[in-house]
Amino acid sequence: MAKSEKKLLRALAGETQKVPPIWLMRQAGRHLPEYRELRAQEKNFLDFCYNPELAVQATLQPVERYGMDGAILFSDILVIPHALGQKVWFAEGEGPKLEPLRTTQDLEKLDAGPLHEHLQPVYETVQQLSGALPEGAALIGFAGAPWTVATYMIEGGASRDYRNARGWAYRRPDEFQRLMDLLIQATADYLIAQVERGAEAVQLFDSWAGVLPPAQFRQWSIRPIREITQRLKEKFPDIPVIGFPRGAGLLYEEFARETSVDCVSIDGNIAPGWARDNLQTQCCVQGNLDNLVLIEGGDLLDAETNQILQALIGGPFIFNLGHGILPETPPEHVERLVRRVRAGTPL
Amino acid sequence: MAKSEKKLLRALAGETQKVPPIWLMRQAGRHLPEYRELRAQEKNFLDFCYNPELAVQATLQPVERYGMDGAILFSDILVIPHALGQKVWFAEGEGPKLEPLRTTQDLEKLDAGPLHEHLQPVYETVQQLSGALPEGAALIGFAGAPWTVATYMIEGGASRDYRNARGWAYRRPDEFQRLMDLLIQATADYLIAQVERGAEAVQLFDSWAGVLPPAQFRQWSIRPIREITQRLKEKFPDIPVIGFPRGAGLLYEEFARETSVDCVSIDGNIAPGWARDNLQTQCCVQGNLDNLVLIEGGDLLDAETNQILQALIGGPFIFNLGHGILPETPPEHVERLVRRVRAGTPL
Numbered sequence: 249m250a251k252s253e254k255k256l257l258r259a260l261a262g263e264t265q266k267v268p269p270i271w272l273m274r275q276a277g278r279h280l281p282e283y284r285e286l287r288a289q290e291k292n293f294l295d296f297c298y299n300p301e302l303a304v305q306a307t308l309q310p311v312e313r314y315g316m317d318g319a320i321l322f323s324d325i326l327v328i329p330h331a332l333g334q335k336v337w338f339a340e341g342e343g344p345k346l347e348p349l350r351t352t353q354d355l356e357k358l359d360a361g362p363l364h365e366h367l368q369p370v371y372e373t374v375q376q377l378s379g380a381l382p383e384g385a386a387l388i389g390f391a392g393a394p395w396t397v398a399t400y401m402i403e404g405g406a407s408r409d410y411r412n413a414r415g416w417a418y419r420r421p422d423e424f425q426r427l428m429d430l431l432i433q434a435t436a437d438y439l440i441a442q443v444e445r446g447a448e449a450v451q452l453f454d455s456w457a458g459v460l461p462p463a464q465f466r467q468w469s470i471r472p473i474r475e476i477t478q479r480l481k482e483k484f485p486d487i488p489v490i491g492f493p494r495g496a497g498l499l500y501e502e503f504a505r506e507t508s509v510d511c512v513s514i515d516g517n518i519a520p521g522w523a524r525d526n527l528q529t530q531c532c533v534q535g536n537l538d539n540l541v542l543i544e545g546g547d548l549l550d551a552e553t554n555q556i557l558q559a560l561i562g563g564p565f566i567f568n569l570g571h572g573i574l575p576e577t578p579p580e581h582v583e584r585l586v587r588r589v590r591a592g593t594p595l
Numbered sequence: 596m597a598k599s600e601k602k603l604l605r606a607l608a609g610e611t612q613k614v615p616p617i618w619l620m621r622q623a624g625r626h627l628p629e630y631r632e633l634r635a636q637e638k639n640f641l642d643f644c645y646n647p648e649l650a651v652q653a654t655l656q657p658v659e660r661y662g663m664d665g666a667i668l669f670s671d672i673l674v675i676p677h678a679l680g681q682k683v684w685f686a687e688g689e690g691p692k693l694e695p696l697r698t699t700q701d702l703e704k705l706d707a708g709p710l711h712e713h714l715q716p717v718y719e720t721v722q723q724l725s726g727a728l729p730e731g732a733a734l735i736g737f738a739g740a741p742w743t744v745a746t747y748m749i750e751g752g753a754s755r756d757y758r759n760a761r762g763w764a765y766r767r768p769d770e771f772q773r774l775m776d777l778l779i780q781a782t783a784d785y786l787i788a789q790v791e792r793g794a795e796a797v798q799l800f801d802s803w804a805g806v807l808p809p810a811q812f813r814q815w816s817i818r819p820i821r822e823i824t825q826r827l828k829e830k831f832p833d834i835p836v837i838g839f840p841r842g843a844g845l846l847y848e849e850f851a852r853e854t855s856v857d858c859v860s861i862d863g864n865i866a867p868g869w870a871r872d873n874l875q876t877q878c879c880v881q882g883n884l885d886n887l888v889l890i891e892g893g894d895l896l897d898a899e900t901n902q903i904l905q906a907l908i909g910g911p912f913i914f915n916l917g918h919g920i921l922p923e924t925p926p927e928h929v930e931r932l933v934r935r936v937r938a939g940t941p942l
Contacts, residue, residue: 408755411887411921418891458842461885461917462866495805497844497864517844519809538808540758544765570808574758 256317256386259532259566260449260488260510268557268565270589271318271388272582273492273513274572275310280579282309293338294330297323298369304376311385313579314586318449318566319377319385321442323370325392325453328434329401331366332358348404350412355427360434367438371445378446389447391439393454393493394431394472401427410459417468432472436479443484451490451513452476458495458515465499466506474507490534494571501526516570520559532564537585539569545581553588561593603664603733606879606913607796607835607857615904615912617936618665618735619929620839620860621919622657627926629656640685641677644670645716651723658732660926661933665796665913666724666732668789670717672739672800675781676748678713679705695751697759702774707781714785718792725793736794738785740801740840741778741819748774757806764815779819783826790831798837798860799823805842805862812846813853821854837881841918848873863917867906879911884932886916892928900935908940 252258255269277283286305290296297303306322326344330336335347349355364371377387392400400406402413417424439450457469470493477489492513493503504512504527511532514523516539523533541552556567567589573582599605602616624630633652637643644650653669673691677683682694696702711718724734739747747753749760764771786797804816817840824836839860840850851859851874858879861870863886870880888899903914914936920929 414887415890418887418895458864461863495842495844495864497842498847498866498869499864500845516808517805517842517846519845522845540761540765543762548765 254317254384254386254448256388256566257448257488259564260490262510262532262564264561264563264565266561267590267592268561268567269317269386270567270586271316271320272310272569272573273320275314275316275320275582276306276322277573278575279573279577279582280309280313282313294324294327294336297327300369300372300376303370303373304380307373307377308380308382311382314582315382316586317385318388319381320388320390320451321370321374321377321447323373323390325390325397326400327367327370328391328397328431328438331363331438332360332430332434333362334358334401343406344400346400346404348412349401349427352423355423358427358430360430360437363434363437364441367441371441374442374445374447386448387446388490389439389442389450391435391450391452393452393457393469393491394428394435394476395460395468396454396456397431397435398424398427398468399456399459410456414459414464417464428468428472432475432479436476439476439480440483443480443487447487449488449490450480451492452509454491454493456495457493458497462499465493465496466502469493469496470499470503470506473503473509477508488532490532492534501530504530511564511566513568514570518570520556524559524563528560528563528565532566533560534566534568536568536570539571539574539577542569542581542585543574543577545578545584549581549585550588553585554593557589557593601664601731601733601795603735603913604795604835606911607837609857609879609911611908611910611912613908614937614939615908615914616664616733617914617933618663618667619657619916619920620667622661622663622667622929623653623669624920625922626920626924626929627656627660629660641671641674641683644674647716647719647723650717650720651727654720654724655727655729657929658729661929662729663933664732665735666728667735667737667798668717668721668724668794670720670737672737672744673747674714674717675738675744675778675785678710678785679707679777679781680709681705681748690753691747693747693751695759696748696774699770702770705774705777707777707784710781710784711788714788718788721789721792721794733795734793735837736786736789736797738782738797738799740799740804740816740838741775741782741823742807742815743801743803744778744782745771745774745815746803746806757803761806761811764811775815775819779822779826783823786823786827787830790827790834794834796835796837797827798839799856801838801840803842804840805844809846812840812843813849816840816843817850817853820850820856824855837879839881848877851877858911858913860915861917865917867903871906871910875907875910875912879913880907881913881915883915883917886918886921886924889916889928889932890921890924892925892931896928896932897935900932901940904936904940
C-alpha cells in the first residue's frame, strides 16, 4: 500500500475520513497475554527495549491481534537519559528509577557523545519494523518531551508534584535551560534517526506538562516541542508530528497553535466537542477515550465511544485513549472498541 | 469590628478593594515552628484535630504571626468519614490511611447517626475561635467536597489516578450516588453546624476534581457542591461559600456558573488574566500563587505576586496560593508576601 493511502497518515495530513484510524497508547504491553509471554524471555525491561528481535515482536503483537492502523515502536522514554549516561533501572512493580540529578556537577556528567551508538538497537528495531508491518499500518516513532524526561531525571522517578524539577527551573533557570537544550538536541537527533530508519510519524509525550503553571508551560513544554518539531521538519518537511501535552487544560489551544504540531493528542479532561471547536480547526485531533471505560467495557464503552466519534468525525481525527491502556484491560474490550469504531459513526 | 467591615467578607460580597484580603491554604501547620511545638503535645493527628484547646491555638498561630485576614479552622477533611464510622489514621510521613470501602456491605456500615456527637469537639473549636479572633480576621469553616472525600474513602488514602473510585462510579453509578448523597447530607449538616457556632464563610475543597472527565466532573464535583451550597443557603442565605475544584482546567468557568458559589479558588494552572476575564465576571476569585514560588522567595516571589495582583485587583479578589503551603516554606517568605500584598498594587 502506498504511504499516502494509510489511514493514519491521511488523518495526520488533515483528511477527514468517515471511519477514522485507530491505535491506542501503550497498546503493546502488559494487557496482552502474548506480551507477558514474550517478556518472560527477558526480565530486564531496558534490555527488552534494546533487543530488536523482542521489541519488533512486541510492537507487532497489538497490530496483528487488533488490526490497528498505527504501530508504535516498543521502547521507553527513559532510553534518552540512559543514553546520556544516567543510571536508569526498572524496579518490579515500582516503575522507573533513576539516580537523580541534583547538582550542577550531576548535569555536567551527562554526555550526548555516545547517543546514537547507545540507541543503535532501537534504530535497528525501527528498521526491521519498517519492512515487517501489516499492510495499511503506519509506523509511529516516539520520544518523551524534554520537560517530562527532565522530571524523571531530576526526581529519580515518578513524583506527585515534581517539586525538585520545578524548583530547579525557578531557582537556576539558565542551568535548567542547559539541561533542556541538551534534551531538545538529543530528542531531535533521536527522532530524526527513527525517521531515517522508517518511522512514518512521531509522537512526543509530555505526560507531566500538566504540573506547569502557564508561564512555565510555555517555556518548558511549548518551546522545546516547537524546537524539536522545527528541527525534525528542517530535515523531513513532510513527517507528521503528534504532541501530547497531558493535563494542559486551558493551554491546549495555545499548545496546538504555538508548537505547529500536525496533531494534538487530548487527555480525558478535554471534552471532545471543545476539541472539535478549538483544536480541530487548527490540526488533527487524537483521543480520548477514558482508559477506565475500556476496562469496564459493555454499553458504557459503546456510549462513550459513540460520543467521541460524533464530536470529532467531522474533521481530521485519530481514535485513541486519553492516557495509556491499563494492564487490567480485557483484550475483548479492545476488540469491541475497534469493531465499534470501524462500523462507522452512529447518528 | 462589624462583620461587614472585614476585608475577606467584603471581597466575598463582591466588593473590589485596593488592597485585597489575604490568607493561605494550610497556613496553620507544619511550616510554623510554633505549630510543630504545639503538635509535640499531641502526636495523634486526629486527636489533635478533636482537641479544641490545641486546634484553637493552631488556627490562631498564623493569624497572629502574619496578620492574615482569614483564619481557617484547624481540622481535616477526613473527620467526616471518621464520623461516619470508617477507620481513619495518619501514618507518620505517609499521609492519611483509611480502611478502604470496596463493597456494598462496606457502604452499608456507614452511619450518619453519630455525626454531630462525633464532631462536637470541632464545633467547640469553632465556637471558641469565634470569640478569640483578632479584630478584622474572618473565621473560615471548611469541609472536603464529596468527590474528594469519597476518593479517600474508597482508595484508602491518596492515590495517583483514583481508579477504584472512578471505576465504582462507572460500574455502579446508583450505589456511588448513594455514597455521594450520604456525603452531601453529612457535609451540609457539618457546615451548617460550623456556621451556627460562628464560621463567617466556608470553603469546600475538591482537591481531586481534576481527575474527572467532563461528564463525571459535572456529576460528581459540580452537582454535589451546588447541592451543599443550596442547603447551606436555605438556612443561612448570606453565608459566603468558596469552591476549590483543583485541576478543573477548562471546566472552571462552568463550575463557577453552575455551583453558584460566591468565590472560586483557582489553582496554579489557571492564568490570572484568564480568571479575571472568565471567572471574576461571575464571582469573587481567590488565588493563586505557586507554593513553590513561596519557597523560593526573593525577586521571583515579588514578581509573581505582582502579576497576580495586577491581573485580579480590578474585581472582587482574595489573595491566596494555588495549593496548600508546603512545610518547607520559610515564614520570612510569607511575611514578605503579606507586606507586598498590603503595599498596594504596583503599576
